[in-house]
Amino acid sequence: MANENPFMVYSVGKTKILLDGDRVQAFGPDKAFDEVDGGIILHLIYASPVLKHFNPKKFKAIICDENATVVTKMKIEKFKMLPFSIGKGVPTVDVMLYGEPHTTFTD
Incomplete structure (x- = not known):
């Protein structure tokens, strides 16, 4: 994608992801x-x-970490599967979720 300028990167170990209410791993x-x-x-x-x-x-x-809790929510308008790639020897698939994410920070 031409405008891949991440605003924030979320680590795998500290992040819980829900899609349609179900946890994704x-x-x-x-x-x-x-x-x-x-x-x-x-x-x-x-x-x-x-x-x-x-x-x-x-x-x-x-x-969640020792300083704050960060919650990002989004209603997904549409999605697109991006090309298959290899990341650190592991095959991965990126999925673009289109919508307006809303991130909130709490202590």
């Missing part, structure tokens, strides 16, 4: 998703069971 080795212009890019491992029947309507990410 099996993210790429480095990060779960990036916020970009126009939506969010999810980084899923190719073998993730989520990819078998991927059709989300809502997205919610929660990251």
